Amino acid sequence: MLNFNRRQALAVGGGLVTSMFAPIRGASAAGDTLNIAFNVNLPSFDPNVGPSSVNPTIQAIYRSIFDQFIGQRPDLSFEPGLLTSWGWNDDKTKVFMEVRPGVTWHDGTPFTPADVVWSITRMGKSDSGNPVSFIWAGVNNFKIDGNKITADVVQYDPVLFKWMAFLTGYVLPKDYYEKVGPQGFEKKPIGTGPYMFDAYEGNAYLRLKANPKYWGRKPAFDTVVFKFVPDSTSRVAEIESGASDVTLDIAYEEYDRLTKKPGLKGATNGISDIGMIFITSIGPMLDKNVRLAAHHAIDKEGIIKRLLLGYGTPISTLEAPEYAAFDKSIKVSYDPALAAKLLAASGFSKDKPVKFTIQTTRGFKPKDYEMIQAIVGMWRNVGIEAEIETYEIAKHFELRMSHKLAPAAFYNWGNAIGDPTTSTGFAMWSKSPHSAWHSDDLDAKVGPLWGEKDEKKRIQGWRDADRYIAEQGYVIPLLQYEQPILYKSTLKVTPNLSGALQPTLVSKA
DSSP states (O other), rough: OOOOOSOOOOOOOOOOGGGGGGGTTTOOOOTTTEEEEEESOOSSSTSSSSSGOGGGGGGGHHHHHHHHSEOOOTTTEEEEEEEEEEEEEETSSEEEEOOOOSSTTTTTOOOOOOHHHHHHHHEEEEEESTTTTTHHEEEEEEEEEETEEEEESSHHHTTHHHHSTTTOOOOOOOHHHHHHHHHHHHOOOOOOSEEEEEEEEETTTEEEEEEEOOSSOOOOOOEEEEEEEOOOOOOOOOOOTTTOOOEEEOHHHHHHHHSTTTTTTEEEEEEEEEEEEEEEESSGGGHHHHHHHHHHTOOOOHHHTSSSSSEEOSSSSOOTTTTTTTTTTHHHHHHHHHHHHHHHHHOOOOSSSSEEEEEEOOOSSSTTTHHHHHHHHHHHHHEEEEEEEEOOOOHHHHHHHHTTTSSSSEEEETTTTTTGTTTTTHHOOTTTOOOOOOOOHHHHHHHTTTTTHHHHHHHHHHHHHHHHHHHHHHHEEEEEEEEEEEEETTTEEEETOOOOOOOEEEEEO
């Protein structure tokens, strides 16, 4: 269990979406419909394949329709999901799973152990489109005995069961999927989750209906509408006008302003997300002096204080303080004089700057674009001239998985299970589809850690890798986020430390 004991609040001093929302605007959270102004679009309904499957924010939608093998509470501790128990044998050569009885799919057909086996087998195929297929391919030779499943461990992965509560860890309906195929599933997805698919308008909204036969806690609302509002200013307008009941990740000054208004409440909490700049192993970034100069030139504390109004914690590694492999002694100082000296050693200066592009989202996270603007200004002062290019988060995933990111690219990395493999590992190992930096020296340090059975040795190995990454400048971690959630005072919202704004965590006050 991760322990996020963080402050809950900090006291410091466009237009609406299209008219197609008119039919649902009249409904209020005081009734039976919950309208959420959401910060990303939904590219696909399949939670286990494609780039969207590893987008942490979209998990709020996926967890509404589907259930995971293993559940996770808002404090990030694990709980039974569609599996009621799980584990390895003593020598880690086999796994066992107990499947929850009495569950039905949204179409009324029974959920069975065969669905679990099929889901894992499908995800483990190299051509499945699952971004982490090698995780799921680590077990095979499944045997079903009643509600119990056993399987052989082909390649030991200490994080296997954590993944079952994480990205792509969803159980899908074998018979239904094989009957309708991928395209049919996109048109009408079914799961075992608390809400059922009702209507979808691409890039506009998704409407869900409560599952009356849900095996878990009864949903608080009959209808949930996710309005896709990527623009932060428009999300503010949605909540301020009353058109939406809850929203997230708005600018902190707007959060502070609106929480003072009658009828609105808010919550902020430190979450498991990290703001970072990927460094791609191309062009000027192959120069260690350029990479390190880019990091030393950034005043992270100043950005948090002035742009984020104090919401956030500066970091120097991809391990947040609550992660298992965090090492507080790893620090990269703000030192513009050192940055200029490093650039000079490679022949660059303010008069002869090194030039490259940096990509960023705009409105996905609070002040994301403005942070990059500030960083570009800091870089200019030491001899780096960076051109800003904006993109939607879906485009980032597309470029990252095809290794076509710009030399520098801002991203929000989520690691709700707190393991170093799902932060440093997947972000930095060249064999990961999520990495930008590729080099043999780093792979030699990271590769052996994936299957390390000695837990103490494994965690220390990741700490050592984090220190090496900082010394080489292979990535630029910026901060650990605090997430602002704004909602009507007629509601009660339980913040999720993963950052996923799930409808099941919203109820009537």
